Amino acid sequence: MSDGPVRVAILISGSGSNMVTLADDMTGAHPARPCLVLSNRPGAGGLDKARARGIPTAVVDHRDFGGDREAFEEALIAAIEPHAPDILCLAGFMRILTPRFIGHYAGRMLNIHPSLLPKYRGLNTHARALDAGDAEAGCTIHEVTAELDGGPILGQARVPVLPEDTPETLAARVLVQEHRLYPAVLRRFATGDRTPVNL
Numbered sequence: 001m002s003d004g005p006v007r008v009a010i011l012i013s014g015s016g017s018n019m020v021t022l023a024d025d026m027t028g029a030h031p032a033r034p035c036l037v038l039s040n041r042p043g044a045g046g047l048d049k050a051r052a053r054g055i056p057t058a059v060v061d062h063r064d065f066g067g068d069r070e071a072f073e074e075a076l077i078a079a080i081e082p083h084a085p086d087i088l089c090l091a092g093f094m095r096i097l098t099p100r101f102i103g104h105y106a107g108r109m110l111n112i113h114p115s116l117l118p119k120y121r122g123l124n125t126h127a128r129a130l131d132a133g134d135a136e137a138g139c140t141i142h143e144v145t146a147e148l149d150g151g152p153i154l155g156q157a158r159v160p161v162l163p164e165d166t167p168e169t170l171a172a173r174v175l176v177q178e179h180r181l182y183p184a185v186l187r188r189f190a191t192g193d194r195t196p197v198n199l
């Protein structure tokens, strides 16, 4: 790691509400500071929220690469490296990354996933939890490895599933916990502590 505060790059695709909770937590005695918010979507709402906080932003639009994942990821790395991050946080970044990119940031890339992994890797997690009749749902922070949504778990938060829940109401309840869990895990991870956080 570099001298001074731990540098954190946050990758988003959408509204960036998790990015905001991470960035807003990184003040005062927190061991880390945000060094970049990068989106693969030029219209991502999180970009304005990052700019409003004075965080450098970048856009690498995957559509410019016509399905060439390697070229897209080379451009991602080229946009990220000048900011010299120690840690990458995926926060609603909705592109699948190849082993080449993941290897570049091995051991220092985190992801938030809206299910209690190992349940419901991939998409539509809340609908799948409801279809299965689960009594509880939640979210997971994990280290990113080449296995999709499969790396070591660094934290989980649980919520009850209520009888009247829809995927939207369940997602909203889980999102409240995402906003508690990700900052708590990053605070630990930035000091080298990988002990799982359970909320």
Ligand code: GAR
Pocket: 012, 013, 014, 015, 016, 017, 018, 019, 046, 091, 092, 093, 094, 112, 113, 114, 122, 139, 175, 178
């Ligand atoms: C979050 O709910 C996050 O868990 C999910 O995307 C949302 C992003 O919201 N991530 C995934 O589904 C990853 N496969 P945000 O942009 O407001 O943080």
